[in-house]
Amino acid sequence: MNSFISKTLIPSISLRSSTRLTLTPNSLRHHKLHLPRLMSSQSSQRLFQLKLDPLTGNSEWVVIQDNDELPECYKEPLLAATSYLDMLNDSCRNKAFRLAIDKTVTKPCHVLDIGAGTGLLSMMAARAMGLNGTVTACESYLPMAKLMRKVLHRNGLGKAINLINKRSDELEVGIDIPSQADVLVSEILDSELLGEGLIPTLQYAYDKLLVENPLTVPYRAVTYGQLVESSYLWKLHVLYGTEAKASDGICLVPTGLDSILHVKSQQYPMHCDAIRNEIKLLSEPFKIFEFDFWKRPESHRETKVRIKAIDDGNIHAIVSWWVLQLDSEGTVFYSTAPRWINSLTNIGNRNWCDHWKQCVWFFRGKGMPVSVGKEVLLEATHTETSVLYNLNVQVTQTDIRQHDYKIGDFQLLLSPERIATYGDGEWRLSMLTAVRNALHGRVNTLCVVVDDSIFLTLLAVNLSKTSHVVSLFPGLREKGAQYLEKVVKANGFSMDRVEVPEKRKASLTLHDTHGRTVDMLIGEPYYYANEGMLPWQNLRFWRDRTLLDPILSEDALIMPCKGRLKACAMSLPDLWSSCRCLGEVEGFDHSIVNTTLGACGELPAPKEGPCLPFSIWQCGEIKELSERFTILEFDFSKSITSCHGKAEVQFSEHGMCHGFVLWVDWVMDAENSVVVSTGPDHRYWKQGVKLLSKPVAVGINGSKSTSEFGSTVVEALFEPASSELIIKNAFS
Structure with missing residues (x-):
């Protein structure tokens, strides 16, 4: 198992530790992964960068030796596309781990940190022992291991922590580490909980790397769910019920071929608070699985949960989340629950973050009708890397559709956003x-x-x-x-x-x-x-x-005959806070990672934060501060060429401007009568976000305050050779 993918470069797997997936150029196609610009796999002392050009669809493997620094053209885009910065800005997460480690690591011992990242948990453990014990940090992802080494030296802990650039299931006691570890600290959790290979990682650790009855941080996790009705969620996975109303005469899902086009059966991370007003709760929250980290986990389990409906409606989906108990006494918790749940618990609301969301599981078909007091049976199964659900219900005769055509095993799997677009x-x-x-x-x-x-x-x-x-x-x-x-x-x-x-x-x-x-x-x-x-x-x-x-x-x-690059100045306080430059994180200096991780704010000139894709409607608190404007046009009647444009931004609202949201409007005809926008009003596309070097107070044009701007200039340069769009603004 030599291949390895970094956290969130591949959102559906987002690995940081020792998951047992072999990802080679061939297996990438097998797993149907949607790649961003760069990804990597690590074998022995080499790093293999797979560089993808989005304008050509071509990719190439670039080999970088372990003793070489990553070239600038690879280093910053690669790590800026991960969610490490967002995690390190999650103060609730960091505090919870610090409190639990201080309570657990109370005397000198051997602590093993798997998926160490920048080394935050390793440094917490070393500090808790007064630098007297042994800390082994395992970080498989070579660019992050290089960055961690710099962080450790910046904090004077380069010799106190043994950093090993290997997968945890490649470690051997007596060769890589001096002895079995007494304490395991790790954070290899994704929004689904299991997707980063938590179970196989723990299994190998318990079999080979840990003493009998070790201490662990975190201690336990419990997954919860809630049955919901939502026309928005329904449209993300069902097409035949929506395209029947279309006037174009096209049947993407003809009668009898219901299963030919649908989304993959999996949990999809989503900020469900953003659609709270479009969700009807049909059940109380219910417990699904409990995962005890203090013992060796099972690879596969099944459970059945009887759930009583609290309202009339159609069950379209399950919204799920998890609650993490970090210490053995049960005093330190962290929850990924939506706010309508956290407001009812004593765990408290966490700050907005993008690295952990809720998850949504879609039930196929029209939805299961329920009425108040009716019980339904939910069947849940977990594998090593995912959780699967099924509603055990007998389909009524009226719901059975005639199958006139044979499709065999063929099914075309598309993303929920693509299904919704086609509907x-x-x-x-x-x-x-x-x-x-x-x-x-x-x-x-x-x-x-x-x-x-x-x-x-x-x-x-x-x-x-x-x-x-x-x-x-x-x-x-x-x-x-x-x-x-x-x-x-x-x-x-x-x-x-x-x-x-x-x-x-x-x-x-x-x-x-x-x-x-x-x-x-x-x-x-x-x-x-x-x-x-x-x-x-x-x-x-x-x-x-x-x-x-x-x-x-x-x-x-x-x-389309042309494209228009559009933009709008926005207040994005939640997104800004999750991407802002780091200083001290729980007492450890992380300022050295800011440029590499693509932070915004207080970067040394001429460094700027990258332009990254986000679904603006899921970015927490947002407010438009200007009119929407066009920066430049791409003329498709001519051959592709570099192009430049700029526009003056007139601010129409008072507020704190954190950056510009950018998108493309596709002009389909020469008369400009049909325009398809990918802007923030449309949920099925991501927009680009260019955060400012620092937030700026802006006001309505004509403001006399020296701390406010009535207007500014934004310009863009598109270079086909580099596949890049460079955004500049007068605030920079």
């Missing part, structure tokens, strides 16, 4: 209008769908009975082709009018199109591998359009 009536109407207008007056059209849009493929064929559509599906590939083969009959046409190239190509030639030039080149744009990334990274559409330029007809229609 959004306004979005579908925009696409219908744009494609219908584009096809007006055209016959025998050769249309190329350059991105991963299954919807546009079906729509183009449906609206023109004489068109031929070539779908490149750069991310979906054969999965997209298999999906089309299953649904074409239900949509009233045959596969002889649709083509998906068998081999992945950077571009098409006239040979591929049988000598025909392309009349229409269209996209949403949407790329399967770019989900969760910065919105302008879908400018890959522009690059793909440029590569196809040699086979475009003179009057070829490009859709």
